[in-house]
Amino acid sequence: MYLDFYGFREKPFNLTPDPRFVFLSKNHREAFAHLLYGINHRAGFILLTGEVGSGKTTVLRALLNQFDADHYRTALIFNPCLSASMLLQNINREFGIPTNPSDGSNLLDAFNPFLLQQNIEGRTVVLVIDEAQNLEVQVLEQIRLISNLETDRDKLIQIVLAGQPEFLQILKRKEMQQLNQRITVRYHLQPMDFEDTVAYIQHRLDTAGRSDGVVFSKGALNRIYRYSRGLPRLINAACDRALLAGYSRDTTRITSRIAATGIKDMKGDTTSSPLKRRIVFIPALIMLMVLFAVSIYYKRQVFMDLFNAFRHIENTEEVTGEELSHAMAAELGKVSESESARRAFNTLAGFWNAPPVSESDKFDRQNGMEREALARGLYLYRFSGNLGTLLRIDYPSVLELNIPGIQGKRFVSLTGLQNRQILIDPPISERRVLSFSEVEKHWSGQGFLLWKDPLNLLKRISPRSKGDPIKRLQDLLREAGVYNRPLTGVYDSDTLSAVKAFQSANGIEQDGIVGAQTLMLLYRSVDRLNMPRLTGG
Numbered sequence: 001m002y003l004d005f006y007g008f009r010e011k012p013f014n015l016t017p018d019p020r021f022v023f024l025s026k027n028h029r030e031a032f033a034h035l036l037y038g039i040n041h042r043a044g045f046i047l048l049t050g051e052v053g054s055g056k057t058t059v060l061r062a063l064l065n066q067f068d069a070d071h072y073r074t075a076l077i078f079n080p081c082l083s084a085s086m087l088l089q090n091i092n093r094e095f096g097i098p099t100n101p102s103d104g105s106n107l108l109d110a111f112n113p114f115l116l117q118q119n120i121e122g123r124t125v126v127l128v129i130d131e132a133q134n135l136e137v138q139v140l141e142q143i144r145l146i147s148n149l150e151t152d153r154d155k156l157i158q159i160v161l162a163g164q165p166e167f168l169q170i171l172k173r174k175e176m177q178q179l180n181q182r183i184t185v186r187y188h189l190q191p192m193d194f195e196d197t198v199a200y201i202q203h204r205l206d207t208a209g210r211s212d213g214v215v216f217s218k219g220a221l222n223r224i225y226r227y228s229r230g231l232p233r234l235i236n237a238a239c240d241r242a243l244l245a246g247y248s249r250d251t252t253r254i255t256s257r258i259a260a261t262g263i264k265d266m267k268g269d270t271t272s273s274p275l276k277r278r279i280v281f282i283p284a285l286i287m288l289m290v291l292f293a294v295s296i297y298y299k300r301q302v303f304m305d306l307f308n309a310f311r312h313i314e315n316t317e318e319v320t321g322e323e324l325s326h327a328m329a330a331e332l333g334k335v336s337e338s339e340s341a342r343r344a345f346n347t348l349a350g351f352w353n354a355p356p357v358s359e360s361d362k363f364d365r366q367n368g369m370e371r372e373a374l375a376r377g378l379y380l381y382r383f384s385g386n387l388g389t390l391l392r393i394d395y396p397s398v399l400e401l402n403i404p405g406i407q408g409k410r411f412v413s414l415t416g417l418q419n420r421q422i423l424i425d426p427p428i429s430e431r432r433v434l435s436f437s438e439v440e441k442h443w444s445g446q447g448f449l450l451w452k453d454p455l456n457l458l459k460r461i462s463p464r465s466k467g468d469p470i471k472r473l474q475d476l477l478r479e480a481g482v483y484n485r486p487l488t489g490v491y492d493s494d495t496l497s498a499v500k501a502f503q504s505a506n507g508i509e510q511d512g513i514v515g516a517q518t519l520m521l522l523y524r525s526v527d528r529l530n531m532p533r534l535t536g537g
Contacts, residue, residue, distance in 0.1 A: 005247050008209055024204045035063050038158065052233070068165070146180065186509070214246075344412065350449060378450045382446075387440055414447075499512050
């Protein structure tokens with residue numbers, strides 16, 4: 001209806017999935033990375049959960065599109081309200097395995113040779129099951145049995161289970177214990193933040209071939225974000241109705257009021273009954289009379305001051321955001337990218353009482369940071385993800401910023417938390433405290449932090465290894481409250497379970513590998529080691 005009016009080639013906000021419109025936010029990219037890691041490292045089971053409309057299917061389709069037929073064989077089972085035998089029939093059909101549907105046992109017998117042949121030919125077999133919360137217990141048990149098909153060294157099939165949050169409650173049931181324990185890679189897909197929501201809308205408009213005429217105002221974008229809470233499906237619905245409302249008003253500028261009208265139409269609020277309208281109208285009339293009396297009593301100027309105060313409250317956030325962006329450009333733009341990185345590195349070094357990198361030294365932020373860290377007895381950890389994950393690590397860190405009008409990257413140090421706000425260095429426009437939304441608006445999702453390995457455990461611990469490093473690890477796990485066995489000095493099943501329990505409690509991948517992130521969190525959890533922290537505890 002409105003395509004010609006706005007100059008679109010096609011509708012930009014269709015609810016049906018279209019690979020050409022795929023947009024991966026920071027959270028979607030992190031989910032994608034978890035799935036890819038689990039598959040390439042032969043985890044066996046990988047779990048992806050998220051709210052309705054959060055984009056799980058989009059991530060799954062983007063993942064499957066990455067796999068070429070020479071190295072992968074893939075199958076997608078969508079909305080599987082099936083019996084165990086029907087599920088096996090669908091799986092075999094998707095993989096092109098000829099079987100006799102009347103013979104239930106033959107289904108699994110035919111599947112095993114297929115997996116072995118693919119393994120011999122060097123291919124990874126990936127089975128993706130979407131809407132897993134709809135599966136019956138017997139079907140989930142059949143899926144667990146499929147995962148038992150393996151060689152002495154490898155899992156023959158990688159199974160991705162995707163579902164809504166209630167699937168997590170299903171896995172906690174006693175009869176699901178065996179399956180739940182086998183899921184070693186998990187990710188819960190959060191909704192998009194405001195910055196990614198704006199980028200998502202712009203991406204879909206551009207892909208649909210928009211002209212320069214159609215514009216969503218900042219107020220409209222805020223209105224859509226508040227309604228959708230960052231869920232792509234709701235964003236699509238709200239934007240589509242907003243464009244329709246703009247078309248009916250013969251305007252290509254979508255304002256906050258037009259967006260609100262579109263959302264209201266979508267929710268069906270315009271069909272209220274005469275009685276409902278009268279119920280709403282009577283209190284409104286009373287309020288209007290009260291305001292009129294107040295305006296007479298306090299005189300017109302007081303009333304206008306009150307009105308202007310409300311207008312100021314409505315616009316403060318938008319104006320402050322613009323001023324902050326200008327201040328970042330003006331202040332951080334005075335130094336080069338490498339100099340900004342050097343200063344941020346030195347701020348972190350100060351937390352560890354390590355000497356700074358002098359201004360005369362050439363500082364290569366891409367390749368020289370690790371060298372500078374190691375020279376000071378420290379390790380550099382490069383971070384990629386969302387702000388919540390970084391804050392859980394609880395170490396002073398450096399954020400990489402994208403600032404409009406400034407070429408390259410600039411850096412600020414995240415030095416602490418105060419009243420649910422973030423302390424930064426250097427200050428911006430004399431402000432040392434920023435809100436989460438102010439940080440996320442400019443943060444690229446990349447950063448780095450420094451950490452120390454005082455017990456010299458990195459690269460010395462692996463499953464089935466023995467010796468003093470394992471005793472020191474077990475002692476750390478005991479202090480962290482997840483290990484209550486003797487200090488055997490053997491990385492046995494008890495130690496592996498304790499490592500996974502600690503990883504689960506700290507929201508990181510439960511792979512049982514004591515890598516950099518697991519060690520950082522272990523050291524942080526032990527008070528006697530006095531690691532620098534964002535929080536004061």
